[in-house]
Amino acid sequence: MDGLEDLAEAALSGLLQQLQIQSTVEIGHSSRDALLFRICEEIKSMPIITKTLVFRGGISLNGLRMLHRALKENESINELQFVSLKSPEEVQGAIECCRVQPRIQSLSLRSYTTGRRADREGIAATICNALFWSKGTSGLQTLEIASYPIGARGAQILTEAVASDTHLTTLRLVDCDLRSDSASSIAHMIKMNKHLQDLDLSFNPHFLGSEITRELTFKTLIRRGLIFNTTLLDLRLEQYGCVPIKRASLDRQLRISKFRAAFEKSGRSPFDLPIDLWTHILARVALKPSILYLFLQEGAIVLFR
Numbered sequence: 001m002d003g004l005e006d007l008a009e010a011a012l013s014g015l016l017q018q019l020q021i022q023s024t025v026e027i028g029h030s031s032r033d034a035l036l037f038r039i040c041e042e043i044k045s046m047p048i049i050t051k052t053l054v055f056r057g058g059i060s061l062n063g064l065r066m067l068h069r070a071l072k073e074n075e076s077i078n079e080l081q082f083v084s085l086k087s088p089e090e091v092q093g094a095i096e097c098c099r100v101q102p103r104i105q106s107l108s109l110r111s112y113t114t115g116r117r118a119d120r121e122g123i124a125a126t127i128c129n130a131l132f133w134s135k136g137t138s139g140l141q142t143l144e145i146a147s148y149p150i151g152a153r154g155a156q157i158l159t160e161a162v163a164s165d166t167h168l169t170t171l172r173l174v175d176c177d178l179r180s181d182s183a184s185s186i187a188h189m190i191k192m193n194k195h196l197q198d199l200d201l202s203f204n205p206h207f208l209g210s211e212i213t214r215e216l217t218f219k220t221l222i223r224r225g226l227i228f229n230t231t232l233l234d235l236r237l238e239q240y241g242c243v244p245i246k247r248a249s250l251d252r253q254l255r256i257s258k259f260r261a262a263f264e265k266s267g268r269s270p271f272d273l274p275i276d277l278w279t280h281i282l283a284r285v286a287l288k289p290s291i292l293y294l295f296l297q298e299g300a301i302v303l304f305r
Contacts, residue, residue, distance in 0.1 A: 058084045075101075107144070109148060110145075124154030128158060144174065152181050155186065173201055187220050187225030196232055208239060
């Protein structure tokens with residue numbers, strides 16, 4: 001036993017030292033409350049270098065309460081990552097740890113495994129309740145949900161909440177078992193949200209499972225969402241395997257949105273260009289007449305969308 005205790009003490013000493021010298025610290029045995037208690041005491045009482053805390057292997061509700069109290073008094077940490085939480089109560093506790101400190105602007109929730117549909121929807125509802133529906137918003141700018149099989153209904157619950165959020169700039173729903181019928185709710189979120197800049201829907205094979213599904217999904221995202229949006233800068237859709245996704249229509253719409261946003265920001269009409277610039281435009285049109293069509297189309301979208 002003495003040998004085990006010595007190893008545990010050495011591991012703890014190593015973690016406490018990392019808090020003083022590393023920007024990211026991973027806690028691999030966070031479910032051990034005695035270990036977490038010592039770490040939380042360090043977070044509360046000492047100035048630390050660490051900006052990102054990663055909890056692997058789960059964390060108990062008691063551990064989350066200790067962390068909550070410690071973060072109240074810490075002004076260094078601005079990102080939390082939780083891996084393998086085991087219940088909606090733990091998910092809620094993790095989110096409450098973010099809400100207690102305004103400096104925390106990034107939250108990652110990864111690897112929650114459940115087969116029951118009610119549990120899937122419950123997790124999405126728990127996240128929404130803690131982040132968006134409770135009194136006083138969290139102020140998070142980045143939210144990553146990865147390997148949480150929330151499914152189509154969970155995605156609908158989550159995207160309806162994000163649609164009216166005014167803080168998030170980055171949302172990642174990676175490997176969340178999104179389905180093709182999630183496209184409508186995601187498009188609605190893109191249409192309504194005026195702050196989101198980065199959306200990652202990667203590694204959801206059912207979402208873009210076949211060429212037909214992919215084409216319908218892209219059309220839905222564009223026609224119901226992207227044509228109304230001027231803030232989204234990046235939409236990631238990486239998938240398993242080496243076959244590249246043909247996403248030219250999506251990328252074109254993102255470019256049009258940026259074009260429109262630039263004119264809206266300047267308060268000018270897209271056709272209100274300096275006279276000397278028209279000489280160059282007409283010269284390009286003479287070489288490639290299709291440019292004129294593209295220019296007029298993008299201008300018309302700005303004016304008459």
